[in-house]
Amino acid sequence: MSLTTTAPARRPALITGFTAPKGFGDATLRDRRADAIELLGGIPDPQLLPALELADATARVLARPGVPALQYSRTEGISPLREWIAAREGVPVERIIITNGGFHGLSLGIQTVLERGDLVAVDNPVFPLFLRGLELSAAQILPIRVGADGLDIDQLAGHLRAGAHPAALYTVPDFHNPTQGTLPAGARAELVRLAEHYGFTVFADNPYRELWYQGGPESTSVFNESDRVIHINTFTKTLGPGLRLGWVVVPAQLAPDIVALRSRQDSHSSTLVQAIVGELLTHDPGLFDTTLGRARRVYRGRAETLVAALEREAPGAFDATVPDGGLFLWPRLTDDALDADRLAADASAEGIEYQRGSFFPSGPGTDAARHLRLAYGHVPEAQLDEAAARLGRALRKQTGL
């Protein structure tokens, strides 16, 4: 029998149900000038990452007898990395599962907790990649406002009282992406109380937590003490996104489920990367905080420079404040008559790229489209001054002033 026809390739419903990636690859990312200043992604400054120390740690790890770092290892992650994280989080080591970064932790949470079609309450505006991750479970979303003090717990409580039954809630509690708000202690406790009372899981996504500028971070113990919270973290903003290394603090009863899921996927995160980072963190116990101390000072200085430069180059045009931490400015256009999309296009022509606020809403009821998200962490201060000058020129194309 001759096989002359070709059967069409099958694509499962899960894959065909994926919508086009939002934001990345959109108009703001095309046709940029060669000398464009990019304030797009929340990436750390390479100069602030401990590259030499990582090289030394790698050499020590590879010199160990039998080179265990090149072998298979446990699904949950390896010692001493897990112990180091558990001590920092203040939880038993059994509750720490090492991941391939924050987004992986979110995907694992989604697949462990949600049924297809479940309702999930989400930040509004929201970190859009979480919505992309939710497509894994074809979830419905319930947008909850985020303001200067993070998630609006009263609005959430109102929906719950009115009969909404979310299976989970997603929020970024510290230095929110994109709005920069931080959820105060009382609101954290109330969120956990609501989760326990109504029976939903909180995905507390916390990649910027360590990047506070003064006074230390808000406590996360209320999250780590609840069996209704999955607390997601990553070394992306502190040691570098290329490591693809993070962790989740999970309720004790969920740990075996995540391990079971993972043992049907990638088995475990790279033993080598875990061993290197574990060696880095334990060989010199002060190194992480010293590295972060430097980073916090630099990022804060850059935020202050950018706020001052915006006011100098476009007086009164932006309502911009220096955030308490993180890597983003979230200035609001003060003139509601301005076309924010046109501003982004004119800014691109002037040689500055940023994320438009309209990229972030998860539903109506937010003024996100009147904002710009400016990522300054990786940009030296002289370039931030130039970026603000370019933005000022773009603005004047509309105002004519």
Ligand SMILES: Cc1ncc(COP(=O)(O)O)c(C=O)c1O
């Ligand atoms: C709010 C938020 N969650 C998760 C992530 C993803 O982190 P990772 O690169 O470790 O996957 C980011 C990265 O920008 C983020 O801003």
